[in-house]
Amino acid sequence: MRRVSRRGLEMKRICWLIVASLLGACSPAPSFTDARGKSVSLSDFAGKPLLVNYFAPWCAPCLREMPLLAALHQEGQIGVLAINYDPASPIELAALARQHQIAVPLMIPVDERSLPFPRPTVLPTSYLLDGHGKLQETLVGELDTQKLASIKALLLKPE
Secondary structure (H helix, E strand, O other): OOOOOHHHHHHHHHHHHHHHHHHHHHOOOOEEEEOOOOEEEHHHHOOOOEEEEEEOOOOHHHHHHHHHHHHHHHHOOOEEEEEEOOOOOHHHHHHHHHHHOOOOOEEEEOOHHHOOOOOOOOOOEEEEEOOOOOEEEEEEOOOOHHHHHHHHHHHOOOO
């Protein structure tokens, strides 16, 4: 059995990291199905910061923050989309949006494992992505006007 030097092991690790990052860069962007059954890719939001909000209709804080998210979405500087925590069909999402007057795009992830953030264990949870789709911050709990102001400051700062 041949012994590999510490430097050799480090070079091997670096090579594997390069290969892994190249393979990750080649994988398709995560995709969703919207409330109309249309396919939407995370890459459709490229170039603009994005707030991804997990919610559930049985979560009172989730429903309370929806008008603030709708206002943020309406401003247009930061994209906003909401993912129903519970499994749902596009028809169920459309009914949910009407019932709770949700004015942000509701999405169903095609494969949650491909998303650049984990499935939350607490609701509401929001993920902030920069214009390149990289996770910038995870916000757990109900959003308010003060938190939204800090989100804008973080994501809309000049580069």
